[in-house]
Amino acid sequence: MAVSELRTVAVVGTGLIGTSVALALAEQGVTTHLIDRDRSAARAAAARGAGTTETPRAPVDLAVLAVPPGSVAAVLEEQQKAGLARAYTDVASVKRPPQADMEARGCDLASFVGGHPMAGRERSGPLAGRADLFGGRPWVLTPGPATEQLALGRVLELVRRCGGVPVVLSPEEHDRAVALVSHLPHLLASLMAARLRDDEALAVRLAGQGLRDVTRIAAGDAALWTDILATNAPAVAELLADLAGDLEAVLRALRAMASTDPVTARSHPAAAELSALLARGNEGHARIPGKHGGTSVTYSSVRVLLRDRAGELARVLADASGTGANIEDIRLDHATDGNTGFVELLVTGESADALTAGLRRHGWPVHA
Known part of the structure; x- marks a missing residue:
């Protein structure tokens, strides 16, 4: 078998990330085994086509440990002793403390490559999983001095099959970087949202x-x-x-x-x-970075008032497509009266005038 070939994979943990990995692999014909202490979560992922809950009869090519950072080392130790796979990786968002725990437990680090796909959603659980979650997104890998080429090759193949872009960092570099671009933003968002809990309706x-x-x-x-x-x-x-x-x-x-x-x-x-x-x-x-990691682009916003009736959003998007404008993003904003709302269409500056004029010709109330 080629170093990077993946025919069988086990995903341990069927939350958002684990299920998304499994969905991406299953779509490409990789035999994917789903393992979770919460059997209902594994069954839910399997029902979505993410793989099978049957226990593999022989070691799989790669095991993906999709568990919280504090559990990675214990799960790696457990699965290596059980002989689950020939190579292992994780998807946890912190790298150095779990690696230190692996070293202290005496885990086989030759067959392990730390990993972290920089993708996610505000929703959690197997029902939130998406096969395209990692498309074009950085996927950090933290191989160590003991990492064997076979293990690294299989993890790189995993990243390729999921559509990610591999980025190699040390565990320390990774942890400093994600603290800034992921962990601190989540903490601040939560603190801001907490202000709303007891405020006036x-x-x-x-x-x-x-x-x-x-x-x-x-x-x-x-x-x-x-x-x-x-x-x-x-x-x-x-x-x-x-x-x-x-x-x-x-x-x-x-x-x-x-x-x-x-x-x-x-x-x-x-x-x-x-x-x-x-x-x-x-x-x-x-x-x-902007789209696909390129230079950040400033977009113009075209807001369209929508009435609360079936098919309204589809109609405005159909009329917008006829203007030739390249719509980069769409946001929905519901009004407080419950009967109307806005759809915000984000386009490059030169497209905004054409989009606004075209929608107004179709009778849409536009706020550019």
């Missing part, structure tokens, strides 16, 4: 797309995220301390401006400090 009813964007990922599994944050606590704490310094600066600036009347507040020295902090945010946002 009127304020929540006024929520628009901005609040939805900021808090979307706060819907993630709280127990899983507690495990992630606890496992990567040093890196997240360091970043949070830096952020706390910026929040203190904002607070001082706002309190200084609040002590003056609204007219003079705009020319207060504290306003310049606040503006500088916001400008830093503009600069940071501009560094986020």
Whole structure:
């Protein structure tokens, strides 16, 4: 058998990521075995076509450990002793602490390659899995000095079959990076969403797309995220301390401006400090890669008022396609009256005018 060939895979853990991996492999004819202590989760994944819940009769080519970071080492030890696979990888979002635990347990690290696909959803569980979840997304691999070529080759083949883009990092580099781009954002989204829990219902009813964007990922599994944050606590704490310094600066600036009347507040020295902090945010946002990892592109928004009736969204999209505009993203914003809402179409700047004019010709109420 070729080093990178995958005919049989076992996925241990059938949550969002595990089920998505299994769906991607099963679509390509890979025999995929689903293993989960929660048998109902494994059966739900199997019912979606992600694989079989039958126990493999011989070691599989590769086992994917789709369990929380704090459980990776124990599950690896367990499955290696059971002879589940010839090679192993994981998909946990923290790398160094689990690896240290593997070393302490005496796990076979020659057959193991740490992995982390940088993809996810705000939903969890097997019903949220998607075969295309990893398409074009970075998939970090953290092979160690002891890693054998056979194991690395099979994990690279896994990434290829799932549509991911392999990125090799050390465990330490990975943990620092994901603390910034994943763990801290989730924590902040949750803290912001928590402000809504006990606030007046009127304020929540006024929520628009901005609040939805900021808090979307706060819907993630709280127990899983507690495990992630606890496992990567040093890196997240360091970043949070830096952020706390910026929040203190904002607070001082706002309190200084609040002590003056609204007219003079705009020319207060504290306003310049606040503006500088916001400008830093503009600069940071501009560094986020755009579509397929390319340069970030600024899109124009065309908002269309929709009535609450069947087929309304399909009709506006059909009319939009006739304008020749390249729609990059679609967002839905429900109105508080329950009878109307907005669909926001994001397009490149040169397409916005044509899209707006074309939709208005079809009688759509457009807010460009």
